[in-house]
Amino acid sequence: MSEEILKRVVGKIDSLKDYAVNLMLEIIRRPAVNPAFGGEGEYDRAMFLLDEIKQWGFSDIKIINVRDPRAKNGVRPNIIAYIKGETGDKLWILAHLDIVPPGDLSAWTVTKPFEPIIKEGKIYGRGSEDNGQAIVSSLVAAKALLEEDIKPRRTIAIALVSDEESGSDYGIGYLIKHHPELFNRNDIALVPDAGVSDGSFIEVAEKSILWSKLRFKGVQAHASMPHKGLNPHRIAAEFILLLDRLVKEKYGRIDPLFDPPMTTCEPTMVGNSSGSPNIIPGEHEVVFDCRILPEYNLDKFLEDLNRLFSTIKSVYEKKIGESLFPQLELEISMRADAAPPTPIDSPIVSSLVEALKTLRGLSPKIGGIGGGTVAAFFRRIGIPAAVWSTIDETAHSPNEYCVIENLIADAKIIAYLMVKT
Ligand SMILES: [Zn+2]
Known part of the structure; x- marks a missing residue:
């Protein structure tokens, strides 16, 4: 990738900062508590996002609704937004729409869970970090590419899925089981749903x-x-x-x-x-x-x-x-049962390492964790998947927040992967 393209994308993402912050606020205002925990599900949030992105110029947007009588309108929506690349091999970016309930309301001392506020560079609210940051970062990266008219190397597939917090039977698990045609062996995947506060850990395996x-x-x-x-x-x-x-x-x-x-x-x-x-x-x-x-x-x-x-x-x-x-x-x-590990020399890992080095001067640690992420769904069908993001690990806690700077910085890493991998 030429330096010039990278500069343009990074500059564009910087200019989208206010947009990114607003998008995060709007997402938090539309709770998508998983029906397994008594919530109404992802419908409102999904429709809002669909409406938001439909004019951006994605090559295709697929909506796969999975029936679930417990959820609002009886469906659990999954959205896949594509940008056609130089090849048909895909870079998947998987973000989940659903959230866990707020828990003990009295423990939310900064703001109420679904009334987001910005304080000291952080956005507080349930679902901000888990998994709002992945939704916003991946969409903002795509928006930057689309507005700058930059063609990605691989075909980009941003999947905004339901039901990650309760087994993924209505989300990525459903897509893989009932729509195998969406995936192929040369695809790779990023799952921005775990990480450390400086972004220096890439998860490739689990016990x-x-x-x-x-x-x-x-x-x-x-x-x-x-x-x-x-x-x-x-x-x-x-x-x-x-x-x-x-x-x-x-x-x-x-x-x-x-x-x-x-x-x-x-x-x-x-x-x-x-x-x-x-x-x-x-x-x-x-x-x-x-x-x-x-x-x-x-x-x-x-x-x-x-x-x-x-x-x-x-x-x-x-x-x-x-x-x-x-x-x-x-x-x-x-x-x-653990999925087979993602090889550390697979392109999703090497590009992520390169992106972190180039954009942040980091030499990330590549490793495994004690158990279970949705990356396993990809790994089981032979698609190398890396789990990575820059977060303070406030997911599922009261006063959950995301750091605005991370939101933007992660969008840049994702954009780098889109252009380069
Ligand atoms: Zn999550």
């Missing part, structure tokens, strides 16, 4: 998450007569220690992309049915939160948990009445 509840069943007895029962605490304690060893030995790979760089598996909650110091309870429950490096298979991991229990069982096994103890009930309360 799998497994929340499991293990209920160890022994046999209740008087604590002075342990031989008449079977103490499930002891079984659980052995299990916890053996699992620790298993994770270190069999799942022990170190991957410096992640912090911490290894699989972790922490017992977080325990419970039992003993109401008294002199009762050996019949059950002991342990909940584990495991964050597993993406190269390991969760089904195999679960098999290993069961095998571990069998090992312990063979030592303690006891027939009481007609049944054999101890027994194990394993319940999975949450499972998210």
Whole structure:
């Protein structure tokens, strides 16, 4: 890209600052609380944005409404705005329309959640950072290109989607499942929905998450007569220690992309049915939160948990009445299998690194996180996706805000990607 084009785009974005700020205020004034949390959904916000952008000169704007009787007008809208590029391979920029509820209103001390105000260079309101900043930055970058009549290298697809906060069944998950024709293997994607306050972290990978509840069943007895029962605490304690060893030995790979760089598996909650110091309870429950490096298979991991229990069982096994103890009930309360990581040499990552270096003088850290973003949807269908933005991480908190300077600076990075990648 010539220096001259870059200068023009950057200059244009600077001149659109007031526009960007106003757009953010208008977005916040149209709450789009996800119906999963009792809100009316994204309809009003989506229609407002559609109306806003339809005269800008996008090559095409697709609207894909997904039926949902809980939402206003029975639909969850998804908007895709295209700018035709030199090639048909796309650069996706994914921003989500929906928001979480405000939470405890008394904790909103700067302003009310849907009455945005500007204070000390920040715009306060629910949804300002999550994900208003991505909506505004990506649209302002597109506006700059369109007004300057600059053709992007790849075809740009800005996707303003529903339902990110509750599983994406009505959003990107729906589009990928029911409209596979929209995507192709040479596409790349940016998801500006997480980041750090100076923009120096690019997320390319995530660990799998497994929340499991293990209920160890022994046999209740008087604590002075342990031989008449079977103490499930002891079984659980052995299990916890053996699992620790298993994770270190069999799942022990170190991957410096992640912090911490290894699989972790922490017992977080325990419970039992003993109401008294002199009762050996019949059950002991342990909940584990495991964050597993993406190269390991969760089904195999679960098999290993069961095998571990069998090992312990063979030592303690006891027939009481007609049944054999101890027994194990394993319940999975949450499972998210990690998508394959985005290769760090893929063009979305290298261009982002280059953009941050050129425009901000930054050498970003490229890494993985402990779990789940919507980038996984792209990664699962083979589209490299990077998660990046410049934010103070106020999402889902009271007094959520976005920094106006970041709004503009991120638009410039996005524009750089549009022109260059
Ligand atoms: Zn978000």
